[in-house]
Amino acid sequence: MLEIIIQGRGGQGAQTAGNLLASAFHAQGLYVQCFATYGGARRGTPVNSYIRADDKPVRVRCDIERADAILCFDASLLEGRLLAAADASTLIVVNSARSAAEFSKILPGKRVVPIDALTISREQGLGRIVNSALLGALARVIQAPTLAILSKTLTDEVPRQHEENVAACVEGYRWAEEQLLGIEV
Secondary structure (H helix, E strand, C coil): CEEEEEEEECCCCHHHHHHHHHHHHHHCCCEEEEEEEECCCCCCCEEEEEEEEECCCCCCCCCCCCCCEEEECCHHHCCHHHHHCCCCCCEEEEECCCCHHHHHHHCCCCEEEEECHHHHHHHCCCCCCCHHHHHHHHHHHHCCCCHHHHHHHHHHHCCCCHHHHHHHHHHHHHHHHHHHCCCCC
């Protein structure tokens, strides 16, 4: 079973990203569980989205204690309880302009792939909406769902700016690919 935690701040789109990712996994033929938790239920407070995907029905009904992957919308949230769900094998994709080398000093022993999703989103005409770029990066890092299925999910489920969202997703995927190959972006 693949277990993913998405964390952001209220208003950043972490819950929307979780729902989109769950839809993409479902479109890929997997069983999915997706739920969210909210801090103070207002802008700026931490928001978590939890996704489980498996090729058989998901029967677990608790928070994710050890994530296979973490998608973090705000690098300042990489602490405490979120990092407690990460071990040496957990893949962490974070929205940040910092380099992977900087994160290896800040979070030794953690596998962090930073993605400058804000720059990607602005270049694609999405402003500060970073969901699609981060989902593309996560899809590349965990090798699921496929880029084709994720792109179709964005086209089908995002209310507007379909081409821009798909372009940001593809660019986030490419950015993560370069990070994984050790190419400085």
